[in-house]
Amino acid sequence: MIKKVDHIAVLVPDLEEARRFWVDALGLELERVESVPEEAVDIAFLPVGDSEIELLQPTDLESGVAKYLAKKGAGMHHLCFEVDDIEATLARLRAANVPLITETAKVGSSGKKYAFVHPKGTGGVLVELYELV
Numbered sequence: 001m002i003k004k005v006d007h008i009a010v011l012v013p014d015l016e017e018a019r020r021f022w023v024d025a026l027g028l029e030l031e032r033v034e035s036v037p038e039e040a041v042d043i044a045f046l047p048v049g050d051s052e053i054e055l056l057q058p059t060d061l062e063s064g065v066a067k068y069l070a071k072k073g074a075g076m077h078h079l080c081f082e083v084d085d086i087e088a089t090l091a092r093l094r095a096a097n098v099p100l101i102t103e104t105a106k107v108g109s110s111g112k113k114y115a116f117v118h119p120k121g122t123g124g125v126l127v128e129l130y131e132l133v
């Protein structure tokens with residue numbers, strides 16, 4: 001079951017620069033910034049109700065996310081749903097022949113399970129799934 005939109009991730013070349021719109025102009029609160037070395041990004045978390053905007057700044061020029069930024073430019077990167085059972089959701093997508101980037105859910109530093117669905121199967125949107133544990 002899909003519980004909510006957990007976050008919308010926006011790719012930016014520079015978090016300080018990005019703050020000028022998201023925090024200073026729009027008025028969102030910057031809750032915290034985290035380094036996520038396994039994804040080669042620094043992430044700024046900006047809560048909006050029960051969801052968050054995540055600003056992603058690549059930290060390694062060779063990473064997939066940095067190459068994506070270089071190729072496509074800044075902008076929306078992915079949409080993340082919180083689900084109650086990530087393995088069941090992946091099985092459901094597999095049964096529907098939706099291509100997955102992450103075949104088996106990964107476990108993040110904070111213990112959250114996550115996986116990505118290929119944009120080829122979603123109409124062009126990179127979709128992330130999260131299961132909080």
Ligand code: CO
Pocket residue numbers: 007009054078080128
């Ligand atoms: Co995400």
